[in-house]
Amino acid sequence: MEKLRDELYEGMAGNGITGAAADEIWEKLQGFASFGFPESHSVSFAYIVYASSWLKYHWPTEFLCGLLNAQPMGFYSPNSLVQDAQRHGVVVLGPDINRSQYDCTVEPLEADPADIATYYGMKWRRGRGPVGDPLRPASGLRMGLRYVRNLGDAEITRIEAAR
Structure with a gap:
């Protein structure tokens, strides 16, 4: 920038x-x-933000599953992501030695359509997405075995093989 100063003045x-x-x-x-960046970069970034926001709003369980399975990303901790998702009506199921995979999974869930979570004025049917969306079967996020502290890849492989 300093090289351009005299010419600019x-x-x-x-x-x-x-x-x-x-x-x-x-x-x-x-x-x-x-910190400035080209317009093409800002357009690309805006598209990613829009798509992510749409997915988080309409498919919160699946969105959380994708984020947790992509960790570590360096933005938010898994705990922060889970807590935010729960405020938005996502049902999070703990790790289960008989059902959990290495990664997190989405699984069918019995949930009352009248069970509604409200956060900042927005309403979500627990396990089903936003109240304004068509009613769909409920689902929950099953935490993956990789989120169990002190359980390594070798142990997880043995657990999965034993089932």
Whole structure:
């Protein structure tokens, strides 16, 4: 950026921008240079945010399952993700030696359609998604064996093979 400073000030002066106004523009450009990115990147990022938000809202159990199975990602801890999902009506089932796989899974669930979770004014049928969506069979997230502390890959493989 420093290489462009003189050229920028000359151009601004040629357009009647001098003194404090030119200095303010320079400061803002320096700040933007630290974190700015191309429009194509921002469009791509916006699309990912939109798609993720849509999935989280309409298919919260499946969305949580995907996030937990993609860990570690470095944004939020698995515990934070689970707590947020529970506030949004996701039923989280603990690890089960007879049912859990290595990764988390989505499994059918008996749930009352009238059992509604409300969070920040939004309503979700527990295990079924948002109240405004068509009623669908309930599902819960079964925690994977990889989330059991001190249970390694070798032990998980033996458990799965023994079933």
